[in-house]
Amino acid sequence: SAAAPPPSPSRRPPYIPNRIPDPNYVRIFDTTLRDGEQSPGATMTSKEKLDIARQLAKLGVDVIEAGFPTSSKDDFEAVKAIALEVGNAVDAHGYVPVVCGLSRCNEKDIRTAWEAVRYAKRPRIHTFIATSGIHMEHKLKMSKEKVLDIARRMVAFARSLGCDDVEFSPEDAGRSEREFLYEVLGEVIKAGATTLNIPDTVGYTIPEEFGKLIADIKANTPGIENVIISTHCQNDLGLSTANTIAGACAGARQVEVTINGIGERAGNASLEEVVMALKCRGQHVMGGLYTGINTHHIVMTSIMVEEYSGLHVQPHKAIVGANAFAHESGIHQKTLQQGRLPNASILLVAAQNDGMLKHPSTYEIISPEDIGLERSNEAGIVLGKLSGRHALKNKLHERVADADIRALVSDEVFQPTVVWKLHDLQVTCGTLGLSTATVKLIG
Numbered sequence: 001s002a003a004a005p006p007p008s009p010s011r012r013p014p015y016i017p018n019r020i021p022d023p024n025y026v027r028i029f030d031t032t033l034r035d036g037e038q039s040p041g042a043t044m045t046s047k048e049k050l051d052i053a054r055q056l057a058k059l060g061v062d063v064i065e066a067g068f069p070t071s072s073k074d075d076f077e078a079v080k081a082i083a084l085e086v087g088n089a090v091d092a093h094g095y096v097p098v099v100c101g102l103s104r105c106n107e108k109d110i111r112t113a114w115e116a117v118r119y120a121k122r123p124r125i126h127t128f129i130a131t132s133g134i135h136m137e138h139k140l141k142m143s144k145e146k147v148l149d150i151a152r153r154m155v156a157f158a159r160s161l162g163c164d165d166v167e168f169s170p171e172d173a174g175r176s177e178r179e180f181l182y183e184v185l186g187e188v189i190k191a192g193a194t195t196l197n198i199p200d201t202v203g204y205t206i207p208e209e210f211g212k213l214i215a216d217i218k219a220n221t222p223g224i225e226n227v228i229i230s231t232h233c234q235n236d237l238g239l240s241t242a243n244t245i246a247g248a249c250a251g252a253r254q255v256e257v258t259i260n261g262i263g264e265r266a267g268n269a270s271l272e273e274v275v276m277a278l279k280c281r282g283q284h285v286m287g288g289l290y291t292g293i294n295t296h297h298i299v300m301t302s303i304m305v306e307e308y309s310g311l312h313v314q315p316h317k318a319i320v321g322a323n324a325f326a327h328e329s330g331i332h333q334k335t336l337q338q339g340r341l342p343n344a345s346i347l348l349v350a351a352q353n354d355g356m357l358k359h360p361s362t363y364e365i366i367s368p369e370d371i372g373l374e375r376s377n378e379a380g381i382v383l384g385k386l387s388g389r390h391a392l393k394n395k396l397h398e399r400v401a402d403a404d405i406r407a408l409v410s411d412e413v414f415q416p417t418v419v420w421k422l423h424d425l426q427v428t429c430g431t432l433g434l435s436t437a438t439v440k441l442i443g
């Protein structure tokens, strides 16, 4: 595999709200339970949210945005339960995730968010107000001066409650006027913000533009050296992962992502894509950027979120889609035994095209094992019309004795339910002892 080895737990720098002691470390802020849950139809129960939060901690995310506490009593209770349990489970290396609650820029929301997260060892309040002309005029119906005043006062209010980790987001930053953005960000830094999150709320920017936005904020905002810059990229143009990576390359050291990329409308930047891009290419083309994620837990986390949110992962989804390691003729199967997550077994039916047989790196830039898949030839093989003679012969040799091969290719012996033709060979599913469920793309 071309991917770098996972960072050892001791490589994760100590947590200081407004500073990252290692300049190459990128914090992973997971918002599956907040932005992700805002996907239409993705409502989860409090128990499911707690399960997911435990899994996110196993995965090693730096920050869990556990919800929007003022939005409902259930959400408040879920955030509080996560803060109490997951937010206090410090591991042997001193790691415990930050537990964060979202709030609009008003005292009631901020107080409620604080009441929910304050039980965690590392509580964070995340407050936001829109700064784009369109949002200020049509949604907030507020002048720039008013927005600036509220942002400044509400960050100071959050700090006054005793919270030393306050994140501020200028909503729709991607379409906000630059000079105003710098002014608002400079003022909230003075008021005590520790992370400045830059949302491309409507997924409007392209990577070059978003990277430049982060670089310009870094160059022009007074006091920016004292805080962390973060990205939050929606996926309306399918550019959320690319924009997030561009933001990190331009100096952002926190990225906001969700498992399977779930989120409002077209979703959010997906954790697995961003993390694997950094793992795979961070050393080579991003100046050594890395995260603290234990990527071996990616597939299990993806399955859990798929199950609980009811939002299915498309087969061709990068990293966790069923065809992500298919290479023309293979498929990995994610099987939940009796639908129960703790017993889940994950199988990869390895790809067997000719190049793969010679060496996996011909088609695999990521090893399936790196994200928690097991290779298993026991489970069967998928043969496609592009599989090739070599793959088929190999599989036949694996399954049956040489002597049997001639007999096995005869239609008379086997039910030709599905027939795959390869020159003079005719092979049926039954021949290979496969269930039809594992056979795809029969030519």
Ligand code: KIV
Pocket (backbone or CB within 6 Å): 035, 128, 169, 171, 172, 197, 199, 200, 201, 202, 232, 234
């Ligand atoms: O998309 C957005 O702007 C948000 C903010 C609250 C960060 O979700």
